[in-house]
Amino acid sequence: MADLSYLVAVRESYDTVAAAYADIVPPPARLDPVSRGMLEAFAEVVGNARLGAVADVGCGPGKVTAYLDERGVGDVLGVDLSAAMVGQARRAYPRLPFVVGSMTALPVADGTLGGVLAYYSTHHTPPEELPTVFGEFHRALAPGGQLMLAGHVGDRDGDGERLRPTEAYCGLPVSYTSYLLPPERIAELLRRAGFVLTARLTQEPGEGARRRSGTFFARKPDGS
Ligand SMILES: C[S@@+](CC[C@H](N)C(=O)[O-])C[C@H]1O[C@@H](n2cnc3c(N)ncnc32)[C@H](O)[C@@H]1O
Incomplete structure (x- = not known):
């Protein structure tokens, strides 16, 4: 049975920081070229295939959702746990x-x-x-549908590092935990959820990024 109690801390924390986050975090157009290139590639793949709407899951203030929309991927949908984040997104992109x-x-x-x-x-x-989460991505996608997952990764084996910051986004209180899994662990969990991994990129800290990050492209196989 899934234990979803962690979602309370995530929701409350992002409700607290939503306005500051929307101010501080730059839109995709101001990302480094490699990160922007990955988003561009995703937009091209899903825009060409047109298998259904594209969901930006954990969309925050919607800047990336709007970027996908501008790229002409077809229908988009932003989903976020935090009502304050969704409020920011709706105000910024009412369409x-x-x-x-x-x-x-x-x-x-x-x-x-x-x-x-x-x-x-x-x-x-x-x-x-x-x-549970990767199973949901797989369930929701049409056969042949594309997942792009990008985020912080760790370099320790197993469950990687855990961070428990008490403040974020210019000193606002947060209570979530961040789990920095090694890229291979994320790849393995995606495979176990039924995805075919098609590309993977790791970006090292520096050049504006404080932490290591990973981007994964995975496809739900046809006929599954
Ligand atoms: C670091 S922000 C990233 C927001 C956005 N993707 C961006 O790049 O600007 C993480 C977001 O994921 C959302 N989130 C975390 N866990 C979630 C869950 N289980 N379901 C939906 N949203 C979630 C948070 O509420 C928060 O808005």
Whole structure:
């Protein structure tokens, strides 16, 4: 049985920081070229395939959702646990649909999404709950649908590092945990959820990034 109690801390923390986050975190157009290139590649793949709407899961203030929309991927949907984040997104992009919801139970029917983007949004999920989340991504995607997952990764084996910051985004109080899993562990969990891993990139700290990050492209096989 899944233990979803961690979601309370995640929701409360992002409700607290939502306005500051929207001010501070730059839009995709101001990302480093490699990160932007990965988003661009995802937009091209899902935009060409057109298998269904593209969900930005853990969309925060919606800047990445809007970027995908501008790239012409077709219908987009932003989903976030934090009502304050969804409020920010709706105010900034009133034309686009944003809903409060969790990646542990996505508010979409089976096999209906052409793409799922999880952009820096899965690292608060305890490793033992990631099979539930990756299973949801797989359930929601149409056969042939594309997942892009990007986020902080660790370099220790096993469950990697755990961070328990008490403040973030200019000193605001937070109570979530960040789990920095090694890239191979994330890749293995995606495979176990039924995905075919098609590409993987690791970016090292420096050049503006404080932490190591990983980007994974994975496809739900046809006929599954
Ligand atoms: C670091 S922010 C990233 C926001 C956005 N993807 C971006 O790149 O600007 C992480 C977001 O993931 C959301 N999140 C974390 N766990 C979630 C879950 N289980 N379901 C939905 N959203 C979640 C948080 O509420 C927060 O808005």
